[in-house]
Structures are given as structure tokens and as C-alpha cells.
Amino acid sequence: MWQQYLQLIQQGDIKALARCISLVENEVGGYETLMQSLPPSHTPVVGITGPPGAGKSTIVDALIELIVQQQKRVAVLCIDPSSPFNLGALLGDRIRMSEWYNNPHVYIRSLATRGSLGGLHPKIIEIADLLKAAPFDYIIVETVGVGQSEIEIAGLADVTIVTLVPEAGDEVQTMKAGLMEIGDVFVVNKSDRPDADVFVKNLRMMLAPAVHNHQLNIPVIKTVASQKKGIEEMMTALKEKIQAFNKTGSTLNNRRSWLLAEKAFYLIQQKRMADVNKTALKKNIEAAGDKFNLYQFIQNYQQRK
Numbered sequence: 001m002w003q004q005y006l007q008l009i010q011q012g013d014i015k016a017l018a019r020c021i022s023l024v025e026n027e028v029g030g031y032e033t034l035m036q037s038l039p040p041s042h043t044p045v046v047g048i049t050g051p052p053g054a055g056k057s058t059i060v061d062a063l064i065e066l067i068v069q070q071q072k073r074v075a076v077l078c079i080d081p082s083s084p085f086n087l088g089a090l091l092g093d094r095i096r097m098s099e100w101y102n103n104p105h106v107y108i109r110s111l112a113t114r115g116s117l118g119g120l121h122p123k124i125i126e127i128a129d130l131l132k133a134a135p136f137d138y139i140i141v142e143t144v145g146v147g148q149s150e151i152e153i154a155g156l157a158d159v160t161i162v163t164l165v166p167e168a169g170d171e172v173q174t175m176k177a178g179l180m181e182i183g184d185v186f187v188v189n190k191s192d193r194p195d196a197d198v199f200v201k202n203l204r205m206m207l208a209p210a211v212h213n214h215q216l217n218i219p220v221i222k223t224v225a226s227q228k229k230g231i232e233e234m235m236t237a238l239k240e241k242i243q244a245f246n247k248t249g250s251t252l253n254n255r256r257s258w259l260l261a262e263k264a265f266y267l268i269q270q271k272r273m274a275d276v277n278k279t280a281l282k283k284n285i286e287a288a289g290d291k292f293n294l295y296q297f298i299q300n301y302q303q304r305k
């Protein structure tokens, strides 16, 4: 079954892909076999993060349109409980997600943040890996920049876009440090607001030390996503960053290595827990009787493994 799924996914079968994601989400027996057979992939993963209401979904919507115009295929994962894509109707007619749902070049999946300890989604790495096996040209992951999520998104994404809005003129300083550090491209959306230019200037000043120290180019792009302004500039910056990333020759970077180590640790722990049988433990404890020492017991148990 799983081998067949992989073939269908690789052929671009969206239904098979959607089904597989659900199976993985629900940890249906055998999904690990599928995961183990996934070939390496270089589909660029673009993370887009920022505060709620900054316009991330609106930007993604405009990006999808641009990508589709260029005859490319895109998958979008939306992990934003405050404005999920499937509630697009609530956001007004500008988000035309229903249109994308029927477009064979676009796949959109909303994920709940259930059970995740401040991170993105318990299965985000697996789901992104599945998407990478499918013939998409881009994978976009939208997340709210809160809690631990920006650390995860920076590890998961090849290129991270941080979306901000001009607020109270020059209060860039109050921006979360975490967001500051992970942006490869900064987007100042809602630039139709009068204080946008001041904000952009201050943001560039704040980024200057990083740019200078690490010889980085960190573009700051003004957009009015609701009017699709600035989206092409953003796409150009994005493509340059993807190219630069591909040139480094390795998809591993420090953040990704940490994320994978974290995930491996979690999975190994889970696997070890799977062979711990509480009933058997209780029997052993009862057999030891009054001489039972909890700490010796644990020590012996670990040595036996």
C-alpha cells in the first residue's frame, strides 16, 4: 500500500498526497515505512511568519497567484489557528482560497496546532517531507511568530520571510528578538499606512549590524498585500535567496541540524517508551518485595536494555 502511495504522490496525485498526510497525522501503522522510503528532495521550503494579522495569508494568496501565473506548482501549509485558510470566507473576498482549492497546481492544507508544545505541529517535519516528494516547485509554510514556532520554522524552511506591519512609527525595537534573527527577507506589509516609511527606515537600521557583521544581504520589502503591491519584488528577493541557499550545496544548516536532532531525540524517546510495559514493571516490583529500591531498579533496567 505505502509503496503505491509514494508512486502516486511522485506522479502528482493530490488525493493520494492528502490521504497520506492524514495517515501520517494519525500515525496509522506502517507510515514509518513510507517515511523511510522517501528519496532526497530539493524542493525549496519557504517559511512565512510574523504576528497575527500582519497579512501573512494575504501575502501567501498573492504569492500563489504569481506562482501559478508562472506555470509552477505550490503547496501551502497553514499553521495559524487565528486565520486558517479554510475560514477564508471570514477574511473577506480578497482571500480567494476556494479558487485555489480547485486548481491542480495548488495544494493547501491547514493544520491545527494541537498537542504541540509551543512548536508548530507535532508532524510538521513529516508532512513537509511528504510534500517534498511530490512535484511542487515551492512549499510555503505559514505560521504565527509566537512561542517556539520561529525556531522551528527557521529550521524547517530554506528561506524565512518575516512579515511585519508599521506600528506606532518607530517601535521596531519592541519587536521580538527571535523574529529579528530568523528573517532572510523582511516584508513590511500594510505599507498603505502613513508611518510605513519611518518603520522601514528603522527596521533597516536595526538590521544593519547583522548585515555588516555577516556580510549578509537582508532585503526589506514594502508590500500592500491586499492590493497585491510589492509581491513581485518579494518574489524576486525570494528567488535570489533560494538560489543562494542552493549554492551552499547542503540543505543542512545549524538551525536545521538542531531541529532534526530535537526530532530524532523525541522519536527515539517515543520508541523506547513503546517497549516499556507497565504491567511487567509492576510484576518485577512485586517480585522484589520489601527489598525493592526504586533507583537500583531503574539502573538495572537501563543496563539490561
Ligand SMILES: Nc1nc2c(ncn2[C@@H]2O[C@H](COP(=O)(O)OP(=O)(O)O)[C@@H](O)[C@H]2O)c(=O)[nH]1
Pocket: 051, 052, 053, 054, 055, 056, 057, 058, 059, 080, 082, 083, 091, 092, 094, 189, 190, 191, 192, 223, 224, 225, 226, 227
Ligand atoms: N490595509 C491593509 N490591510 C491588509 C493588507 N494586507 C492584509 N490586510 C488585511 O489584514 C487582515 C489580516 O490579514 P491576514 O492575511 O489574515 O493576516 P495573517 O493573520 O498574518 O495571516 C485582513 O483583513 C486583510 O485583508 C495591506 O497591505 N493593507
Ligand SMILES: [Mg+2]
Pocket: 056, 057, 058, 080, 082, 083, 084, 142
Ligand atoms: Mg493567516
